[in-house]
Amino acid sequence: MKNIRVHLKERSYPIIIGNNSSLGIGALCRKLNIGKDAIIITNSLLKKKFLPKITSSLKQNNFSIKTLLVPDSEKAKSSHYCLSLIEKISRYDKKKQPFIIALGGGVIGDLAGFVASIYKRGIPIVQVPTTFLGQIDSAIGGKTAIDLAIAKNLVGAFYQPKAVIVDLNFLKTLPQRQIRTGLAEVIKYGIIKDKKLFYFLKNNYKKILKLNPQAVNFIVTRCVKIKARIIEVDEREKKGIRTILNFGHTVGHAIESACGYNKFTHGEAISVGMLCASEIAANLNMLKKKDQNQIQKLIELYKLPTTIRKTLINKIMNSLLRDKKFIKSKPRFVLPVSIGKVIVKSDISVQLIRGAIKKYSY
């Protein structure tokens, strides 16, 4: 079992990584002294798969348990479910020592995190991510949000959890496509910050795709460490450091938005996004052709998509220019300059962006 600490003064917390690490949740919550009444937010599918493991540990440690279910889709991240959860928590919250456990992927983590941040001006939350993406990215760092009809993630808060429990056994139940989508983010970490991780991904792809425990443990730990260190220096994304985590996400989000969030998973969309950002960097003579090829080959190795349909280009461009990451509507990109190093660059011309997207369209 590994324990990686996010150092944020009074908001510091541990990330516990291991096979079956969720079996220790009861003891951990008791040690953290965060309350007595556990409110687990999850969905019906995850309830069946993972809940018994967690509740037995909580019961052994004398926690009261209330499970609240939300739908298994992005629509759970709405003001409706947010308010409905708060009313349910309020009705249950008699002894006034509640804390939340988010058992799920990015949607549940974001929603439950936001609920925890605003209920009575904030109650403790423990994140138990069940997806690859949740374990290496979204459950760490305190970004919480819900969607409004007008825009995704429009409403939210920076609110750190009291702990993150990364149970690597959870990954075994994931379908191949979800594993690949998580691996796209792992590739991202390699490109932005970790050359060793990048080549490990290249040299061990068979092991990794088969979820070999040692290999998975290695890559998850590397990613978690990178994310933790970035959060420590730029918790609220104000210094332009946390920004590098958005590598591939600018075009990636535009692809998701243009396709209506159905055709591509998040990881698939950012795969194409990473290729486009690399192409922009290469065209600006900031990235060597050799490194650009390495990036493309790694994405292909993991059978992640490398192209989108030509008919989508206009829609993607429109969506991109409305992106909230753009300051004063000036396209700002995270660009690789070598394997393991990126920079943030403003004022990328629209032509250059369109050209890069076009290259990866068919």
Place this chain on the structure above:
Amino acid sequence: MKNIRVHLKERSYPIIIGNNSSLGIGALCRKLNIGKDAIIITNSLLKKKFLPKITSSLKQNNFSIKTLLVPDSEKAKSSHYCLSLIEKISRYDKKKQPFIIALGGGVIGDLAGFVASIYKRGIPIVQVPTTFLGQIDSAIGGKTAIDLAIAKNLVGAFYQPKAVIVDLNFLKTLPQRQIRTGLAEVIKYGIIKDKKLFYFLKNNYKKILKLNPQAVNFIVTRCVKIKARIIEVDEREKKGIRTILNFGHTVGHAIESACGYNKFTHGEAISVGMLCASEIAANLNMLKKKDQNQIQKLIELYKLPTTIRKTLINKIMNSLLRDKKFIKSKPRFVLPVSIGKVIVKSDISVQLIRGAIKKYSY
């Protein structure tokens, strides 16, 4: 013009007190560098009374201005108006440099503060309180909230403003009853922390009730300083220090709740609340009879209510035992031990509380 700074590291901010201090809002916002697009949240009554003063200063400093109105009542503090404001801000927020100005009393300050805290995970807010209570209490310290049907202030955040502008001229337009309700909180500050203020209130009540500028400036500044110092040591009400601001509020809130928030203003309810807390302290031999009398006399001097109807006692007791300030349902009270000093005491018996309320009923 006085400038009192709340020291909270990167969340520090100034409180500017003076006659016509709101005329400097444009220059202040420019100096603070908090954005370019001012979104003023207020109601139609306050818009007429105070908006021109503020907008002229903002225009002179080249801010774009958008005014959003909410109803002039507690019902504005709802999830409905919160979400509606966010959608309007999102539609207006094209250049992505918005900040909020809350122009109003406690309701608008709480609502606008919460909106600012959750819109895109937080945008800057400047509080411009228009009521006595807002100027000396609610606009300072970052407590924000909205009500749900199930309970008041159930949803909220701790979110500090970038500045608080206390324009003492605003007070001149207030009806006498609202001035008295604000003065109840001033009396509270005297009892919990400031003997000099207490006796100033006693010796200058005629001047104060006529809103003599020097007298008002003196008492507002004293209150603001006390609140600022308390926030600095216990921002999130975790150390039991901010708790002392709740003196009189435990029974006070129960009275408001039992009467449906109509019969008594907040200040009137806490006047009776302060008397009850003093009676409990006296019965526990913690407060001298002489000091208890001084407290009662000062409240009477300002013609604040000292009694409630006997028929309300049961309702008040019920509401009190559901109070979210009670930990594990154990009644916890802020009790005066002398003029200018209070302590927090748990495990006050229900009999003692009922007895105190009974004493102040008719």
